[in-house]
Amino acid sequence: MNNDFNSIGKENDGLQDDWLTQNLNITQLEPSTDFTQKVMEQIEIKPSSLNGSPLFWILVTIPGVILLWLILFTLGTLNSNYLSFIPKVANLISIYALSKYVLMITFGGLFFIGVDHFINKRLSHRESYFSFLLV
Amino acid sequence: MIKTEICKLSDEELITLVVKNHPRAMSHIIDRYKGMVFTLSFRILKNQLDAEEAAQDTFIKAFKAINTFRFDCKFSTWLYRICYNHAVSKARVYKPIQVDVDTKFDLPVDTPNALDGLSAKDRSKYLNKAMEMLESEESALLTLYYVDGESIDDISAITNLSESNVKVKLHRGRKKLYTYLSILLKEEVSMLL
Numbered sequence: 001m002n003n004d005f006n007s008i009g010k011e012n013d014g015l016q017d018d019w020l021t022q023n024l025n026i027t028q029l030e031p032s033t034d035f036t037q038k039v040m041e042q043i044e045i046k047p048s049s050l051n052g053s054p055l056f057w058i059l060v061t062i063p064g065v066i067l068l069w070l071i072l073f074t075l076g077t078l079n080s081n082y083l084s085f086i087p088k089v090a091n092l093i094s095i096y097a098l099s100k101y102v103l104m105i106t107f108g109g110l111f112f113i114g115v116d117h118f119i120n121k122r123l124s125h126r127e128s129y130f131s132f133l134l135v
Numbered sequence: 136m137i138k139t140e141i142c143k144l145s146d147e148e149l150i151t152l153v154v155k156n157h158p159r160a161m162s163h164i165i166d167r168y169k170g171m172v173f174t175l176s177f178r179i180l181k182n183q184l185d186a187e188e189a190a191q192d193t194f195i196k197a198f199k200a201i202n203t204f205r206f207d208c209k210f211s212t213w214l215y216r217i218c219y220n221h222a223v224s225k226a227r228v229y230k231p232i233q234v235d236v237d238t239k240f241d242l243p244v245d246t247p248n249a250l251d252g253l254s255a256k257d258r259s260k261y262l263n264k265a266m267e268m269l270e271s272e273e274s275a276l277l278t279l280y281y282v283d284g285e286s287i288d289d290i291s292a293i294t295n296l297s298e299s300n301v302k303v304k305l306h307r308g309r310k311k312l313y314t315y316l317s318i319l320l321k322e323e324v325s326m327l328l
Binding site: 017023024025027029031035039042 | 158166169170171177186187191194195250266281282
């Protein structure tokens with residue numbers, strides 16, 4: 001019951017607080033059954049920014065590593081005295097090593113997505129897996 | 136998230152999820168408050184279609200401005216303030232039935248006791264009719280105070296009225312409600328006789 005009942009003047013008005021509380025509660029109205037659905041349809045749900053999400057780091061890091069390797073490989077093929085050290089560097093980063101690091105980053109990212117899912121329990125069955133990744 | 140788990144979350148926890156655009160949290164907030172928001176809109180607008188539209192607009196406005204909610208008051212107070220202001224601005228000129236509250240009626244029965252003798256459905260019908268006869272503001276104040284149990288302080292924040300003004304209007308609303316109920320019951324008894 002409302003704690004402010006004694007603070008409003010109500011002498012001789014023929015009604016009692018507890019009676020009003022009990023009876024006015026049954027006057028609460030309900031909107032149409034599809035009210036929630038109608039509101040949800042009108043709300044534009046924007047996905048959160050990719051920045052900071054595990055997907056962001058996967059999308060940025062993997063192409064970044066591949067691009068760096070390509071630049072080093074291209075420069076290494078050029079005949080220049082000043083760039084003679086580059087073939088050595090490019091050879092150090094072999095295809096095998098590159099694949100290894102890419103796979104490590106991918107599985108690491110997926111692991112953190114999984115951890116995030118089980119800790120925060122953000123994923124609802126109505127959301128797609130991809131939309132979850134963007135949260 | 137499992138439905139029962141999200142039901143257990145407090146308003147603050149749900150709002151944290153709403154800020155992250157979590158659709159299930161949004162729909163749960165709507166489910167939690169749609170009854171009261173719709174009732175408050177209806178008390179002011181006195182029309183089901185307008186009230187439903189105003190209630191929808193209230194939730195859309197609230198979700199758009201959810202980042203401005205600073206947790207310095209109850210979420211319900213913040214939401215009802217949006218609802219009240221929106222409904223009042225939307226309200227068309229409404230002329231309630233003018234009844235002099237000081238008029239002494241020759242009542243056939245004691246009003247609360249007579250209502251208690253009715254079924255819940257009939258009691259709800261008479262109370263709703265009487266509430267509709269009240270002025271929008273009085274009806275909204277009684278709803279906030281008795282149905283949702285908001286404090287005078289919170290009602291003052293929702294309606295932007297001073298606390299003393301809220302008390303006066305609540306008192307006046309009670310008196311009018313009693314009068315209107317008496318009139319409705321008297322009409323019913325005279326129809327039966």
